[in-house]
Amino acid sequence: xxxxxxxxxxxxxxxxxxxxxxxxxxxxxxxxxxxxxxxxxxxxxxxxxxxxxxxxxxxxxxxxxxxxxxxxxxxxxxxxxxxxxxxxxxxxxxxxxxxxxxxxxxxxxxxxxxxxxxxxxxxxxxxxxxxxxxxxxxxxxxxxxxxxxxxxxxxxxxxxxxxxxxxxxxxxxxxxxxxxxxxxxxxxxxxxxxxxxxxxxxxxxxxxxxxxxxxxxxxxxxxxxxxxxxxxxxxxxxxxxxxxxxxxxxxxxxxxxxxxxxxxxxxxxxxxxxxxxxxxxxxxxxxxxxxxxxxxxxxxxxxxxxxxxxxxxxxxxxxxxxxxx
Numbered sequence: 346x347x348x349x350x351x352x353x354x355x356x357x358x359x360x361x362x363x364x365x366x367x368x369x370x371x372x373x374x375x376x377x378x379x380x381x382x383x384x385x386x387x388x389x390x391x392x393x394x395x396x397x398x399x400x401x402x403x404x405x406x407x408x409x410x411x412x413x414x415x416x417x418x419x420x421x422x423x424x425x426x427x428x429x430x431x432x433x434x435x436x437x438x439x440x441x442x443x444x445x446x447x448x449x450x451x452x453x454x455x456x457x458x459x460x461x462x463x464x465x466x467x468x469x470x471x472x473x474x475x476x477x478x479x480x481x482x483x484x485x486x487x488x489x490x491x492x493x494x495x496x497x498x499x500x501x502x503x504x505x506x507x508x509x510x511x512x513x514x515x516x517x518x519x520x521x522x523x524x525x526x527x528x529x530x531x532x533x534x535x536x537x538x539x540x541x542x543x544x545x546x547x548x549x550x551x552x553x554x555x556x557x558x559x560x561x562x563x564x565x566x567x568x569x570x571x572x573x574x575x576x577x578x579x580x581x582x583x584x585x586x587x588x589x590x591x592x593x594x595x596x597x598x599x600x601x602x603x604x605x606x607x608x609x610x611x612x613x614x615x616x617x618x619x620x621x622x623x624x625x626x627x628x629x630x631x632x633x634x635x636x637x638x639x640x641x642x643x644x645x646x647x648x649x650x651x652x653x654x655x656x657x658x659x660x661x662x663x664x665x666x667x668x669x670x
Contacts, residue, residue, distance in 0.1 A: 395569045396426045400540055403508040407542075410500050415471050420545040424552065432533040434556045435524075443486055444527050445498050446519035447505075454558050455519065455530050458498065461551030462486070464544045469493050479549040491521050501553070512564050531558060538562030600635045601646055601655045631658050 404421040412419040434457075438444075443460040465486060467477040472493050486494065495518065502516035509516070522530070531537065540555045606624050616622065634644040634655055644655040 392566050392569050393426060396538070396565075397423060399508060399569075400426060400542075403504055404542055406507065407501060407504045410504055411497060414497075414500060415468070415477075417471055417477055418547060421553070422543050422545075424541040424543050426538065426540050428536050428562075429539045429556075430534050431531040431537050431556060434537060434539050434554070435528060438524070438554070440524070441483065441485060442524075443494065444522040444524065446522050446527075446530060447502055448517040448519045449558075449561055450515040450517060452514070452561060454560060456516070456558065456561070457522070457527055457530060457556045458501065459552075459554040459556075460494075460498075461544075461553070463549055464546065464551035464553070465490075465494060467546050467549050468497055472496065477546055477549070486521075505555070509565065511568050512561075514561065531556070535559055536562075538565070597636050599655075600638075601632050601644060602635065603630070603632050 401423050404423050407421045408419060411421075438459055439461070442462060443465045445458045445460075447456040447458055449456055463479065467479055469486075469490050471477040499518050502518050505516040506514065536559045537556045538559070538561075540557070542553045542555075544551050544553055603624065603626055606626060608622065608624070612622060629645075631643040631645055632655075634641050634657070642660050643658045645658055647654050647656045
């Protein structure tokens with residue numbers, strides 16, 4: 346990545362060039378800059394693209410699921426997917442809103458789901474037999490309205506579970522949360538995958554936001570990265586290098602032999618334990634080193650400590666004699 350100079354560094358280089366000390370300025374060494382450790386673990390471009398595609402599919406599925414459940418025109422679309430601290434996520438929420446916790450099994454952690462009241466009240470109105478008119482009242486959701494709205498939240502959890510099926514994660518509705526309670530659900534400075542969706546119903550619109558803890562989002566990102574590395578097309582040179590690297594770890598049978606030795610049948614018939622079978626080949630004659638029955642080179646049998654070995658005499662493949670296969 347190319348370094349982007351700030352205005353002070355540009356001015357310093359201009360002054361050095363005018364004074365003839367440009368070479369000294371370049372050779373002065375790298376500039377030490379502060380780095381915020383909270384920037385670690387940012388979503389990569391390829392990962393972000395895959396996350397967007399994954400949750401755009403979730404938005405389409407949720408559009409059909411809730412639209413069929415309520416029998417109204419309901420539209421959901423992905424607005425953003427980013428890594429934020431839990432504190433930053435909470436700061437973006439309005440003071441009066443609907444919050445619900447989602448239990449993530451089998452990990453045993455909690456995600457937070459937020460629904461704008463501008464959408465919550467029309468949904469409640471439809472569920473109670475109304476036409477889904479927007480409400481101008483600035484108030485909190487009552488306990489009865491919570492129970493009515495719970496059915497829609499469970500549908501959202503079901504579609505999220507389908508979307509995150511790649512890591513076998515279950516989204517289960519927990520309970521309604523107040524802002525004061527929600528602040529203690531996660532570590533304030535912990536990174537979370539924050540997803541924002543826009544909801545449209547007749548003449549009303551609002552947002553649905555989801556915060557998933559880093560321990561879960563990182564598992565999804567690793568899964569996406571693995572899929573990307575598997576699906577990424579390889580160039581012929583890169584593919585060849587990968588094959589060569591894998592072959593270096595493969596084991597092949599090696600044989601050091603003296604082929605086409607002739608021994609009388611009488612000598613074979615008289616073999617006994619401890620007997621010496623003489624060959625018609627000089628003891629110092631080189632043998633043939635074969636790998637998977639393919640002649641590789643000429644070698645001599647030696648010993649390395651307590652192990653048998655072969656000393657390579659020539660790298661040229663041994664040429665077969667006349668009449669040999």
